Amino acid sequence: MYETTYHRPGTLQEAVSLFSKVEEAAYLSGGHTLIPTMKGRLAAPAHLIDVRRIPELSGITVGPDRIIVGAATTHATVAASEKIRALIPSLCGLAGSIGDVQVRHVGTIGGSVANNDPAADYPSAVLALDATLHTDRRSIPASEYFAGLYTTMLEPGEILVRIEFKMPEIAGYAKFRNPASRYALAAAFVARHRDGNIHVAITGAGNAGVFRWTEAEEALQARFEPDAVKGLLPDENDLMGDMHAPADYRAHLVGVVTRRAVENLGGTLIE
Amino acid sequence: MSKVAITVNGTLHTKEVEDRTLLVQFLRDHLGLTGTHVGCDTTQCGACTVIVDGKAVKSCTILAASIEGASVSTVEGLADGEKLHDVQAAFHEHHGLQCGFCTPGMIMASVNMIERHDGVLDEATVRHELEGNLCRCTGYHNIIKAVLSAAEKHRAAHAVAAE
Structure with missing residues (x-):
């Protein structure tokens, strides 16, 4: 790892102003993507601005139709949250399926959603649960937030502060993992919202990252049963193909995990 | 450089370290506690696992400076003299x-x-x-x-x- 200077601001304002004053800064949250990347010398920020002790980034609050999670909340905290489990159990199951115990103790929801790894779990929940991403300067709807592989609408220096999930009527998450890396080869977060709208968000498979699978949404809108998506496959030209899984296999897996998510509403199925 | 104060196995250590120092380097190179191993150095293998404030973590992926004030347990702190944990x-x-x-x-x-x-x-x-x-x-x-x-x-x- 190249040399870097570590900063730990106590307020949002201090963090943002520091970012604008120094050259080549990066925000650090759990760091479980950034630090390995820095160790591999694929990133070399001269300044690391640790956002974890900024008060606005912590805490889980529940409203009548919303769950708001601070960006610095660890995966372990979300997975163990009784408040979330009572309302969106699939979100706890999703968080509990990320990485391993040690990684979940440190990695954060904000880090995952800001990094937008195409195989990350959280982006699918953000999209399917029609979340709002609150930053230090504005609020971004999930439908406008994701902008391709490892890319979001966040501007340089903008800090993701909290994520506001819309409470669905019911939701389910199913993931099929690469047996070696344990990252999703394909995963589906399916939510039926209180207004009757059905959202199907797919991660791990899309060649532009997380996406809404509209054909499956239409089929489930007509009939909200696992069989409704039987035989339905996404266009493999839109999917990733690599040494782990060619695009046609990923297309097949997307169909499988979507069906399994609908079969496991109120829960999580990880294979 | 940062001055960090971290309690390891019950003893408070205050050291001046480079900001890029990983917790595992702090333990092994600065404190001589070589019981914590570096296996893959990529957050996968868990050989570097230690407990920080009650949570098992991979010390190869945590900056020492970021856990200023924390309490760390390593394998050296488990046994009571000759009596194994x-x-x-x-x-x-x-x-x-x-x-x-x-x-x-x-x-x-x-x-x-x-x-x-x-x-x-x-x-x-x-x-x-x-x-x-x-x-x-x-x-x-x-x-x-x-x-x-x-x-x-x-x-x-x-x-x-x-x-």
């Missing part, structure tokens, strides 16, 4: 190691797991919870036996303490 004794008794390289990480992950679950563990949970610790000798069966045995001892000790 129950988890260490169970690994010995059940032959939960072959080459021994992954063992410090396995033991720290297991100590933390038993504490977090209050000793209430079954085989499936132990296997799931050790997902982040790799044993390249593939000695998992005996590791699982060791953890279950130490967990049972933990439960028994707490049941006695509660009476």
